[in-house]
Amino acid sequence: MLVQFLLSVGLLAASFAAASPPADNAESPADAVESPAETVESPAAAVTSPTWTLRYRFVPDQKLRYRNTEDVTLDATQGQIRKVDVTSIEQRRVFTVSSVDAAGAARLAMQYEFVRMQSQTNEFEPVVFDTTMKPDEIPPAFRNTARQLKGSAPRFFISSLGSALKETNSTAGHEPAAKAVARAGNVTVSNKETEPATGNVQQAVAVSPTKKTEAADASNAVTFLMPLPEHPVAVGDTWREIIPVSVRVTEEISRQINILRTFRLESVENGVAKISFRSSIEAAVKSPTMRSQLIKATPKGTLTLDIERGVMVKREVRYDESVLDALGPNSVVLCHGKGTEELLDETATEAAAD
Template identity: 30%
Template sequence: MSFTGYAARLSLLIATALVAALPCPARAASEETAKHTLHYKFQIGDVLRYDIEHNALIRSTMEGSTQKAQTRSASVKAWKVIDVLPNGEIELQHVVEELQMTNRLPERAEMKYDSTKDSTPPAGFEDAAKAVGVPLSHIRLTPWGKVVEHEIKHHQPAADPYAPLAVLLPEGPVAVGDTWDEPVEIKVNLSEGGTKAVKTRRHFRLASVTNGVAVIESKFQVLSPVQPEVEGQLAQRFIDGTVRFDIAKGRVISQEYDVDKRVLGFAGPASSMHYQMQMSERLRDESATVASRPTTADEK
């Protein structure tokens, strides 16, 4: 075979391979128009580990003085499936297995903590260190992620009581473009004393389905009218992002969220706040393995 003929054949093979790797138009069209059931599918003993990165920066100005605080963290979260009930509900443990944190606070030196290296945590990280490697909570979920039961095993003073424990999925089949909501009522403090209940929701939309992976858009929305002092307390909750969900395996592959919220007058006419946050969560490949069932001591 001549060099020209060999080159032509090689080009044909490469072109064929590239075409084969492209998504099938018929399948893509079918996935976009079909109804999809997005439910969690776990087995007893499953351990799903996620690498999480979180960065937050807040700038606040009051009475002409501006301060900045910044925090960065990297952690490994584990969901350990204890039981799957006949009705499909899932019981699992939530554990943080590793944690690295860096804090930069006004008029203080940068502080760091690494659970994999520091046998004794630096001052200010004691509570965080106690929460590593122990069951934080016992959670029971429906197959679509509604929390049926949440038992706190290790109390964390700085824990957010309104943080979502799992991504809420639609109870029934949905097509691309369909939406669903998770109502959340949040109590905030008022300057004159007392508290106020603010109605909010997490709004979800199935944006696309490609090769069996659903992309879900998530947006935080405030439904009640609020004043700047209340909006300032909610600033860190204005989270927009996307979730990638493996439909066949029934698990979240990744989450990406960010916040970029400015609030004027949160603590008086001359005050302002700017809160920025980026968070990513990615499932480790090793999480497909099945571990042994947790012992009774582990469950406690």
């Protein structure tokens, strides 16, 4: 099967959703602050440098249209058997802001304008799905995805820092939602065709009053927006987030692994911030089998933010990982690819629709 990873990430997304071994003196997850991103270091603090307060700035009735593309190749070899899975995804999504409170927290609804997915294993014919297909034209492997996409309008409740929120009886009326534990995927090698990994579409689960969906909403909010730092930052400053992921140890036993994603403000030009990010797995993970399940969970990339508008303009994600002996002796698993998510203006959206 293909690597299947439910982002909490990109990255995106999507996603969705880039989305790590901590340093020797890194804080444990229990010590992390409740804000979605913690400033790690400020090399520019010793001198006077300009700083910027980075925030998402939502406006009621605002519509944000994004086009996301992703192409990923998973190449697994065990002995004389080699399996190459290539997946491609294109999707256009519209996020509509319904309300914004005094603190900048916003409620948004998301709709898919278009989704296209393609999956190919070795020399087998590609399997293709897109949302313009009639029901009898949809390949069996994608029928469940088609049902999930049809008529859905998932909702988000997000802070100006990009974190998922939940309602409370506090004065503010909300607090950060608990991070969902994402589920890693398995890698196998055989001569059989792989079913398309429909989970690669940046899904979102609608808000409901049940506790079951609360964590899912938090995960999907993270895949929609990457976290911003709580305090002003200068060029060179970094901040981070910890993403918990469940990895299968045996058929009956799973283990939680933390992915550390570190962000760095690279530059600010003409009011546009360029932010880089990288991901890594905590150092305690020694098992190649477990590391192979996380091969798509540690991307690198960049985020472009219009500071004045408070809007993500572009997000780029790159995958380039390899794991030796992941499937046993003399085996190797390679993952490489890239994804891009770009904000579309009205003109670009109309052109894409044509």
